[in-house]
Amino acid sequence: MAKKDVIIIGGGAAGFFAAINVAEQNPKLKVAILERGKEGLGKVKVSGGGRCNVTHAEFIPSELVHNYPRGEKELLGPFHKFMTGDTIDWFEKRGVALKIEDDGRMFPVTNSSQTIIDCFLNEAEKFGVEVFYNHSVKSINKEESDFKVETTQGLFSAEKVLIATGSNPKIWNLLEGLGHTISQPVPSLFTFNIEDERIKDIPGVVAKDVAIQVLETNLWSEGPLLITHWGMSAPSILKLSAFGALELAKLEYKFQIEVNFIKQSFEDCLEVLKVLKQDLAKKAVYKSTQFDLPKRLWHKLVLASQIQIETRWADINKLQFEQLATQLTKAVFNVKGKSTFKEEFVTAGGVSLKEVNFKTFESKKIKNLYFAGEVLNIDAVTGGFNFQNAWTGGYIAAMAIVNSS
Structure with a gap:
């Protein structure tokens, strides 16, 4: 049996971050990472299209927590101890400079996730962290003062x-066996599958700022909307999928959304259209794109309003006016299913937050058992927030482990 002081199960973002911080703060501790794959840091590698969206440029804890559909209340205290500024500082001290993009996302200046991976691997080696790959955990038991962890390659204590x-059902089952409650996992951060003539054949079109509501619910969001080969994506949709993860699962991913493409009321839109009827009387409606919409989307919405390609503004009747205003401000689409957002899948669900002390990220049920990252019932919208949760939890747990050793 291999005897260690600290065993970290999971060689992802939170696991490596915690291990490095423990080993750096107390070099005397024997720290080991058990990773089931042949290499670790898989999500780090694919995040942000291979660039690694390390965190988000939000520096006020009370604002930052709003990006967590599950975990908002619990993370407020931890973010006062370690958050975005601390993350930037941690990486810069280790030679990894980060940059802020226009939408607030932060990446390494190199634009490569390998920079983050190399940083972690180098730091782990520097501080003597042992990493055991291909070690899938089979059981976790507490015997007197020690944990016994059985893996496919041997026994550790x-x-x-x-x-x-992260979101690992097998580990959740083991934790249930130890007495923890697991909130039922459901997908979060997914795109909507929609078959509709109005968005057919125009993948890649982006409406810059829309408002969306899931009909017959209180779910709504705002932001950019991307039309894809299979339906709709981009932040406005991903936000809905994250905050509505539980509700949309209950609906079995079959529901209706109402899209306001121009973020104006139906009545205000009608008034604008009436002015356009006067000002552009002789021009074809189809060819005179309005409201800063992409041309291809405008074409689709005009045709959906029963207005022909050659119809001039002067010739639009009352019904066509109302139909166009409806398409622009209250367009209803049927969602039938979901698609995972790239490889950056996120799951809502995990260890019940009531059973964790968020001053230390230690289990309230089992002494000396700690958690970090998505193994907890915490998840975020896209944009670097899930990683920030991993860094914060990993760091605070590491400090608690060091201070109690």
């Missing part, structure tokens, strides 16, 4: 264990 396995 340690006084302290940190679980950082």
Whole structure:
């Protein structure tokens, strides 16, 4: 049996971050990471299209927490201890400069996730963290003061264990066996599958700022909307999918959304259209794109309003006016299913937050058992927020482990 002081189960973002911080703060501790794959940091590698969206340029804890559909209340205290500025500082001290993009997302200046991976691997080696790959955990048991962790490659023991396995049903089952409650996992951060003539054949078109509501619910969001080969995506949709993860699962991903493409009321839109009827009387409606909409989307909405390609503004009747205003401000689409957002899948669900002390990220049920990252019932919208949760949890748990060793 391999005896360690601290075992970290899961060689992802939170696991490596915690391990490095423990080993750096107390070099005497024997720290080991158990990773089931042949290499770790898989999500780091694919995040942000291979650039790694490290965090988000939001520096006020009370604002930052609004990006977490689950975990908003619990993360407020931890973010006062370690958040975006601390993350930037941590990486810069280790030679990794970050940059802020226009939408607030932060990436390494190199634009490569390998920079982050190399940083972690180098730091782990520097501080003597042992990483055991191809070690899938089969059981976790507490015997007197030590944990016994059985893997496919052998048995380990340690006084302290940190679980950082992300959304792993097998580990959740083991934690249930130890007495923890697991909130039922459901997908979060997904795109909507929609078959509709109005968005057919125009993938890649982006409406810059729309308002969307899921009909017969209180779910709504605003932001850019991307039309894809299979339906709709971009922040406005991903936000809805994150905050509505539980509700949309109950609806079995079959529901209706109402899209306001111009963020104006139906009545205000009608008034604008009446002015256009006067000002552009001799021009074809189809050819005179309005409201700063993409031309191809405007064409689709005009045709959906029963207005022909050659119809002039002067010739539009009352019904066509109302139909066009409806398409622009209250367009209803049927959603039938979801698609995972790239490889950056996120799951809502995990260890119940009531069973964790968020001053230390230690289990309230089992002494010396800690958690970090998405193994907890915490998830965020897209934009670097899930990683920030991993860094914050990993750091605070690491400090608690060091201070109690």
